[in-house]
Amino acid sequence: MNRIITTALFISCFSASSFSQWFEQNSGTTENLRNVFFIDENTGWVSGDDGVILKTTDSGETWVKKESGTTDQITSIHFSNNDFGWAIIKSPEKIIISTDGGEIWTDRSVPISFLEDAYFIDSQSGWAVGGGDAANKYSLLKTTDGGINWIGQDSSSAYFYKIQFVSSHTAFISGTFPLQNIGEILKTSDDGTTWESNVLSDYSQITSLYFIDENTGWVTGNKDINNVARFLVSKTTDGGKTFNTQKTFSDQYTESIYFVSSTHGWVTGNSLHFTTDGGSNWIETDPGDIIINDIYFVSETTGWIIGLDGKIFKTNNGGITSAEVESLIPNNFSLSQNFPNPFNPVTKINFAIPISEHVTLKVYDMLGSEAATLLNERKSAGIYSVDFDGSKLTSGMYFYILSAGDFSETRKMMLLK
Numbered sequence: 393m394n395r396i397i398t399t400a401l402f403i404s405c406f407s408a409s410s411f412s413q414w415f416e417q418n419s420g421t422t423e424n425l426r427n428v429f430f431i432d433e434n435t436g437w438v439s440g441d442d443g444v445i446l447k448t449t450d451s452g453e454t455w456v457k458k459e460s461g462t463t464d465q466i467t468s469i470h471f472s473n474n475d476f477g478w479a480i481i482k483s484p485e486k487i488i489i490s491t492d493g494g495e496i497w498t499d500r501s502v503p504i505s506f507l508e509d510a511y512f513i514d515s516q517s518g519w520a521v522g523g524g525d526a527a528n529k530y531s532l533l534k535t536t537d538g539g540i541n542w543i544g545q546d547s548s549s550a551y552f553y554k555i556q557f558v559s560s561h562t563a564f565i566s567g568t569f570p571l572q573n574i575g576e577i578l579k580t581s582d583d584g585t586t587w588e589s590n591v592l593s594d595y596s597q598i599t600s601l602y603f604i605d606e607n608t609g610w611v612t613g614n615k616d617i618n619n620v621a622r623f624l625v626s627k628t629t630d631g632g633k634t635f636n637t638q639k640t641f642s643d644q645y646t647e648s649i650y651f652v653s654s655t656h657g658w659v660t661g662n663s664l665h666f667t668t669d670g671g672s673n674w675i676e677t678d679p680g681d682i683i684i685n686d687i688y689f690v691s692e693t694t695g696w697i698i699g700l701d702g703k704i705f706k707t708n709n710g711g712i713t714s715a716e717v718e719s720l721i722p723n724n725f726s727l728s729q730n731f732p733n734p735f736n737p738v739t740k741i742n743f744a745i746p747i748s749e750h751v752t753l754k755v756y757d758m759l760g761s762e763a764a765t766l767l768n769e770r771k772s773a774g775i776y777s778v779d780f781d782g783s784k785l786t787s788g789m790y791f792y793i794l795s796a797g798d799f800s801e802t803r804k805m806m807l808l809k
Contacts, residue, residue: 413712414679414697414705417452425698427468428688436688437494438698439466439479447494452696452706458494468509476515478539482507487520487539500539504530511555511563519545519584521552521565532565534584546587550576553599562606564632566598566613575613577601579632590632594624600648602657605732607631610638610671612646612659625649625659627671638671652689654731655742655775656710660684664697666712668775669744670728677712679705692777721773722746725799730780730792734806737783741766741792744775749796753778756791763790771796782807 419425423441430436438446438455443462446455460466464481466488471477479488479497485507488497502510504522512518516538524531530544531552546552552567565578565587575595578587592598596616603609608629614621623646626635644663651657658666664684665674682699689695697705722744730739745751753767763785766778780792787809793802 413709414707417704417706419446419455419702419704420457421702423702424700425685425702427686428696428698429470430688430690431471431474433690433694437469439469441465445494461497478510478512480507480510489539503542504533508553509555511557513557513560519555521555523551554601556603558603558606564601564603566601566611568597573616577632592635594637602649602651604651604654610649612649639674648686650687652692655728656692658687660687679711722775725796727794727801727803729803730805734808736809738779738781741778741780743794745771745796746773748772751796753794758789
């Protein structure tokens, strides 16, 4: 039998409080914090000024300072599992690497003039991005020996800010051509051997990006118009070939963007905005007394923001106030494409209903035989998510149908084992 988990997102689970749904955790430091990353809902790390690295194994109830071996500002931190991780020191340009969960860190110098970000797909193979100059001409470098040696891959005039691998084969990089004042996205589909460039004229700089799979992702950055920066959020559904602008910020700036699913995402800067429909609509929310530098969510409800003066805030309900909940009630019935797709064996199906209705959500095989009933009950207006476990089914194409009153919609999904 399929294991079915149904969760009402944001609408039905919030209290009537009109205050922000973030609460402060004790970081144990007053240093400015720069980056946050969690490997699961319990274990996470935070980096910051003066070489600060903090670790939690209890969802942030306690944060323990780790010895990083440096007093430099650590701008970014990332772990691929509970043991292997890396952190970025922008100046002097180096990566520090840990193989024991952050207890001990080892320096790795990077021959790049302005180190912005790095990503490792295993303990040996990784990439670093930033900016090049006469001394170090490469703005994209690769290592195959854990950062001991680096090979230049891009010697153009581009400056790169972020790199993200969505699989061992496919990655994206965001950046800019400073002299031309135009944004750029790089993509590889062959393990970083070659990179394809896509110039985005809507942007002067693309400072952050986040992809949930090889096709769907978002970018944010700015466009300089008459020496005034206008900040944007754009989305792609074709692997970065084309981007559609979803949000323009006329009096606010953006720094980072993060999505936890195909529908739920956040963008930070001098404000915090969230979306529950894949970026079609963005709503500003006030998390409280914090100047935000970074954000990370492990689910659509549980996440952290970090910022200046050692502040760490956590939310267990998406960080949304009751007034913001009102604006989340959908205007129309909708059934979203499952994510991930293809999947093995669990995937998430989101749907929205604008009024209270009896709702059924069923899965069928290609012959039209019912494979599972995921939902068959009355639901209040809201946005919902159902986790479908296909571990008992064979690989192949399946249909899922949402019925609510006079509304019915069908979508396909692929189970690959």
